[in-house]
Amino acid sequence: MPNALSNQLLSWYADHGRSLPWRERPEPYAVWISEIMAQQTRLETVLPYYRRWMTLFPDIATLAAASQQDVLNAWEGLGYYSRARNLHKAAGIVVREHGGQLPADPTRLQSLPGIGRYTAGAVASIAFGRDEPVVDGNVKRVYARLFLVEEPINTPQGEQAIWSLAAAHLPAGQAGNFNQALMDLGALVCLPKQPDCPACPLNAICLAAQQGKTGAYPRKKPRPEVPHYTVTAAVIRDQHGQVLLTQRPENVLLGGLWEFPGGKQEAGETLKSCLKREIREELACTIDVHEALGIFRHAYTHFKVTLHAFHARLATERFELLYHQAARWVPPELLDEYPMGKIDRMIARQLQDNTG
DNA sequence: TATTCGTGGGA
DNA sequence: TTCCCAAGAAT
Structure with a gap:
């Protein structure tokens, strides 16, 4: 259902959304690669890797036929190398078991190695137009501030609370743009340290902004010291x-x-x-x-x-x-x-x- | 369920 | 310098 939140956000996105290579024509393979690369990684870091990758492995069949050595070489510097290994494995599964086409169903997507709840929702909504929510770091921060979510977002309870909010506010038929708008808002306006509240399209309905508490949300359980x-x-x-x-x-x-x-x-x-x-x-x-x-x-x-x-x-x-x-x-x-x-x-x- | 998995940039 | 944390997933 369209709602005040989604209307404001989608309108803002039309003017301020980032232009990204996989947004020009959101084909499933391109969206998939971008989503895996973007896990825990800033888009500015991802972009050069993404361009090189699409040149080296322009489609699923090419990726499936490549050697792991070539795949890891293309990934070197991005970190979390299981993402590259799983991407390579998943490409093989898609070729062998899905006729070379990425499935549109989020449950089937999530059964592929390296695709979890977030990525399944992202690919299903952005590439296939399905009404599926996503929750990433940006979405957590935005919803935690909008509604003063008290559960720490790095706990299962906090994550569940955000998933519920994300599902509740999803506008039917526009999930792909809505999800990307939410993430762009988090990355460009609703920043962790210094949110630009005057520029935010959701300023009027944001509880943290109204109460001057953006610094206190999202709540987080502290991480242990590293050896x-x-x-x-x-x-x-x-x-x-x-x-x-x-x-x-x-x-x-x-x-x-x-x-x-x-x-x-x-x-x-x-x-x-x-x-x-x-x-x-x-x-x-x-x-x-x-x-x-x-x-x-x-x-x-x-x-x-x-x-x-x-x-x-x-x-x-x-x-x-x-x-x-x-x-x-x-x-x-x-x-x-x-x-x-x-x-x-x-x-x-x-x-x-x-x-x- | 808590821990493990990289790297780079900005404050 | 140090800390935070970024389009999370697997075990």
């Missing part, structure tokens, strides 16, 4: 100057990406004894640890790392993969072909700078 780990990594070279890269398992942090092997320092260990132990545990071999290559700091979502990288050589003839999926001796100039997380990419770059 800080000291980590080591080995840049192991052979007699040809190639370096040993190892590929991390699936379904772990940075799953499927390549790295310089190593790991967390334990109590009472020196950096070098830590590195020798980690290499023994992961590769069943002994290394000679040489000079330090550098110190790299990086902050993940739930912990921080200071990584000490060392040059090293194998002291034993062979090694064995006790943790990783694969290992490869790689000439430094070819390191770019292997998808890596940020911190290992920093090591690789320094290596290439040193080499030449």
Whole structure:
């Protein structure tokens, strides 16, 4: 049903909505890719990746036929790499089980890997014109302020409250535009820190704005402190100057990406004894640890790392993969072909700078 | 249900 | 510098 809220919002959206590549002609594949990339990621960050991706993998069949290596390379830097792995898997399922066409039904969409309640609603409403609500960070913030939602939005109770509000205010027949309008409003006007209430089309009906309480909403349960780990990594070279890269398992942090092997320092260990132990545990071999290559700091979502990288050589003839999926001796100039997380990419770059 | 999963930009 | 947090999903 149309209502005051949706009328104001849709009218604002017609004038102020962002122009985005997948909005020109919202085809299911384009909308799907944009939604997966945009999970926990700002659109300004997404845009260059999205353009490159659509060039590399212009349709579902091309994506399904690509190698995981190519897919992860295209995703490198975006983070949350299970999104890329699941996207690749889902493309295969769509080709094999859905005749190559993304299903329109939100329940079927949600059965695909990487598509949850939000993304199913987004694709169904934006690409297929279904009357389905969405709830993302923007929607949570907007509704929490409009109606003074007291439950913290990062709890199941708070999320449920927002989903109910989103469903209740959805205008029939215009869900796609309404959902995108809500998200644009959250991203452009109803900002977390300094909302621009005078510019907001919902100012007149917003309880938080009327009561001067936008700073207190949405309520949030505080997150626990993040630990800080000291980590080591080995840049192991052979007699040809190639370096040993190892590929991390699936379904772990940075799953499927390549790295310089190593790991967390334990109590009472020196950096070098830590590195020798980690290499023994992961590769069943002994290394000679040489000079330090550098110190790299990086902050993940739930912990921080200071990584000490060392040059090293194998002291034993062979090694064995006790943790990783694969290992490869790689000439430094070819390191770019292997998808890596940020911190290992920093090591690789320094290596290439040193080499030449 | 709580935790785990990246990275970059802005305050 | 540090903290927040952004078109969430999976386990």
